[in-house]
Amino acid sequence: MEKINLPMASKYTSPNPVTLICTQKGDGTTNLATVSWWTYLSYNPCMIAYAMAKTSYSGEMVRQNKKVVLTIPGEEIAKEVLNCGSTSGRNTDKVKEFGIKMQSLANCDIDIPLHSRVAIVCDLKEYVEVGDHYLYICNVKDVYGDKNEKALFAFNGYSQIKSIKE
Ligand SMILES: Cc1cc2nc3c(=O)[nH]c(=O)nc-3n(C[C@H](O)[C@H](O)[C@H](O)COP(=O)(O)O)c2cc1C
Structure with a gap:
């Protein structure tokens, strides 16, 4: 084996998971951000x-509201999901800008993309500083598929x- 670094390892482990972290903004609308680093x-x-x-x-947003929905997006919105991973909700209304169709869930204030394979509705339990990231540890309230x-x-x-062909 040759010596590599951790960013290179994440290329070797491709394909990596893709989720959209859905949080609620001050005006009640949803911010969407693409995240691969998640785990059960x-x-x-x-x-x-x-x-x-x-x-x-x-x-x-999640540190403020203590609520988040993690979704596995569907293949129809692949391009939009990439865009959500290169823009910040701080200065872009991603749902509007990228024309992402949304849906609501029962007993949940945060709307999620219509094209979702899984939605995991969570309360933030705690977050831990891990280098240049925070690790958000969440209690799962409801799951949809x-x-x-x-x-x-x-x-x-x-x-x-992209999706994976069987
Ligand atoms: C495929 C993909 C995976 C990503 N995974 C992560 C991740 O696991 N953690 C992270 O902090 N950012 C990740 N990003 C980058 C964020 O989505 C990006 O920084 C985004 O602008 C954050 O949006 P926000 O400021 O609205 O929260 C990923 C981007 C892409 C395209």
């Missing part, structure tokens, strides 16, 4: 976690987003 943590109780750069607007939507994955590190 526990089934009893149900918990997940994801890591986001300290500077992210999504982080600011739609098997007709095809999951997206990130290829070549994080530079391309």
Whole structure:
């Protein structure tokens, strides 16, 4: 084996997961940010976690509201998901700018993209400083799924987003 670094390792592990972190902005609308660094943590109780750069607007919103929905976006919105990963909600209304169709969920204030394969509705339990990121550890409240939507994955590190053909 040759010695590589961690960013290179994330290219070697492609395809990597793709999620949209859905948080609520002050005006009640949703901010969407693309995140690959997430994981299941526990089934009893149900918990997940994801890591986001300290500077992210999504982080600011979840630390403030303590609520977040993690979705697995469907293949129809692959291009939009890439765009959500290169712009910040701090200065862009991504849902409007990229024309992303949304849907509401029962007992949840945060709208999510219509094209979603999975939605995991969470309360923020705590967040931990991990280098240049925060790790957000969440309690899962509700989970929804739609098997007709095809999951997206990130290829070549994080530079391309597409579904996987079986
Ligand atoms: C495929 C892909 C995966 C990404 N994964 C992460 C991630 O795991 N953690 C992170 O902090 N940013 C990740 N990003 C970058 C964020 O989506 C980006 O910084 C975004 O602008 C943050 O938006 P916000 O400021 O509205 O929260 C990823 C981007 C792409 C395209």
